[in-house]
Amino acid sequence: MLNENPNEMNWRNKLEDVDGLSSEVVSDKNIAWEKLYSRIQQKTVRMNSRVWYQLAVACIIAAIIIPFLMIDKNPAKQIRNNPIGQSQKTAPPDFSLTTVNENTSQFPLNNKKQAHQLPLKNNVVNKKHRSPRIEKTAIATSVPVLEENTIPVTSFSSPILSTSTVAQVKKKLPVVHINELGISGDDPSNMARYYEHRAFQLKFINQQVYTTSSPGRGFNILKSKINPSN
Amino acid sequence: MEIIELIREARQGSTASQKYLFDLLSDKMMLVCVRYLKSREDAEEAMLNGFYKFFNKLPLFQYQGDAALNAWLKKIMVNECLMILRRKNVFTIVTEAAAAEIPFMEDALNNLSAKEIFNLILELPVGYRTVFNLHVIEGLDHKEISSLLSINEGTSKSQLSKAKSLLQKKLLLNGTTYVKRKSQ
Numbered sequence: 001m002l003n004e005n006p007n008e009m010n011w012r013n014k015l016e017d018v019d020g021l022s023s024e025v026v027s028d029k030n031i032a033w034e035k036l037y038s039r040i041q042q043k044t045v046r047m048n049s050r051v052w053y054q055l056a057v058a059c060i061i062a063a064i065i066i067p068f069l070m071i072d073k074n075p076a077k078q079i080r081n082n083p084i085g086q087s088q089k090t091a092p093p094d095f096s097l098t099t100v101n102e103n104t105s106q107f108p109l110n111n112k113k114q115a116h117q118l119p120l121k122n123n124v125v126n127k128k129h130r131s132p133r134i135e136k137t138a139i140a141t142s143v144p145v146l147e148e149n150t151i152p153v154t155s156f157s158s159p160i161l162s163t164s165t166v167a168q169v170k171k172k173l174p175v176v177h178i179n180e181l182g183i184s185g186d187d188p189s190n191m192a193r194y195y196e197h198r199a200f201q202l203k204f205i206n207q208q209v210y211t212t213s214s215p216g217r218g219f220n221i222l223k224s225k226i227n228p229s230n
Numbered sequence: 231m232e233i234i235e236l237i238r239e240a241r242q243g244s245t246a247s248q249k250y251l252f253d254l255l256s257d258k259m260m261l262v263c264v265r266y267l268k269s270r271e272d273a274e275e276a277m278l279n280g281f282y283k284f285f286n287k288l289p290l291f292q293y294q295g296d297a298a299l300n301a302w303l304k305k306i307m308v309n310e311c312l313m314i315l316r317r318k319n320v321f322t323i324v325t326e327a328a329a330a331e332i333p334f335m336e337d338a339l340n341n342l343s344a345k346e347i348f349n350l351i352l353e354l355p356v357g358y359r360t361v362f363n364l365h366v367i368e369g370l371d372h373k374e375i376s377s378l379l380s381i382n383e384g385t386s387k388s389q390l391s392k393a394k395s396l397l398q399k400k401l402l403l404n405g406t407t408y409v410k411r412k413s414q
Contacts, residue, residue: 011339011347012367015265018257020344024264025257026274033252036278037245040285 234293241288248285256281258300259307261348266311266363268352272318276310283310308368312378315360338401350400358393365390 018025026032233254239247259280263273283306293299339347351359364370364378365386372386379386 011336011342014342014344014347015351015367016258016261017344018261021261021348023345024261024270024348026260026277029253029256032256032274032278033249036252036281037249039278039282040248043282043286 233296233299237288237291237293237299240285252281255300255303259303262304262307263311265348265351265367266308266360267314268356268359272314273311276307276314279313280307280310304368308364312360315356350397353400354393354396357389358396361386361389362393362397 014020233251236247236251236254240251256277259277260273263276263280264270267273267276280303284303291299291302342350351362354362360379361375364375365372370378372383372390375381375386376383381389
């Protein structure tokens with residue numbers, strides 16, 4: 001510090017002499033104060049708006065995050081909390097398909113009673129006039145009708161099946177369904193075989209001649225047997 | 231009302247106390263700002279910025295006497311002035327080697343009036359003036375000045391010596407007029 005010299009202190013003190021430098025001081029203190037006060041007020045307003053902005057951002061983030069958390073938790077809770085009956089309701093396609101396939105694969109040609117148990121009558125008969133491609137989808141949609149009727153027989157027969165998880169059962173669905181119905185591709189030979197198969201079932205439903213259709217006849221046989229009058 | 235009470239009330243947000251403190255201290259602080267910035271508009275801006283920060287940081291301030299309060303507020307003002315100088319980019323000091331110390335004409339300055347001393351300082355170039363203010367009037371050493379202004383210590387020393395030599399020249403040039411006026 002340079003405070004040792006008393007003379008130096010003297011001239012330095014003169015620089016802070018407000019009376020001696022009156023021309024250099026603030027001309028109008030009130031105006032200066034108003035400027036300063038407005039700045040202080042703006043600061044408080046800015047602080048308030050900043051707090052509200054932060055609150056709004058927090059609310060938006062919470063609104064986005066909470067639904068995601070709920071979605072993640074729900075499936076697990078449902079699986080845990082579902083009673084046996086509810087889990088069976090979600091599973092019906094599996095059991096129905098397996099039963100349908102079993103029934104169709106083990107279908108005896110001369111057994112009228114078993115043939116009448118199949119509820120495919122209406123669905124398949126109405127779709128006889130359609131093209132082969134449309135019938136593909138029609139048969140696929142006809143599966144749920146089978147499910148509703150066949151579930152009670154197979155699914156409640158064993159308690160082990162009723163407690164099985166949904167994921168394990170779903171794996172069997174597509175493979176068995178496609179193979180049994182013969183809709184593996186667009187191959188025309190497969191389509192012909194498929195129509196023969198369906199025609200064979202229709203014969204049972206209509207209680208007509210119980211013979212298999214020959215591959216040479218193909219669709220003509222099916223068309224001729226749509227109406228009972230024919 | 232004592233200053234300590236004013237500070238306590240201003241801390242709690244009393245506008246009247248803040249205005250009273252402003253009225254009490256603004257003139258002194260304006261002089262400091264003008265000494266650094268020369269321009270009255272810039273000086274007023276620096277002073278208002280300084281008081282704004284002063285009132286914002288008042289809750290952190292522990293009152294230890296009027297001198298401490300003055301020193302703290304003065305430090306805030308000097309920092310504001312330096313910020314304005316940096317912002318206006320007028321404060322460019324070329325790096326120079328350290329110059330030899332020049333003896334300062336203390337007696338000559340003591341014989342001058344406050345206004346004369348003030349005007350002599352304002353006539354200095356901005357770089358010289360800033361280093362002179364910081365070293366001779368505020369009492370900072372060259373290390374502190376170099377860190378404040380982001381310059382070398384040698385540059386600070388050379389700027390100070392040049393400021394002193396320029397002041398001496400001005401004193402010698404105007405010496406005749408000062409002597410004549412004193413004799414009158």
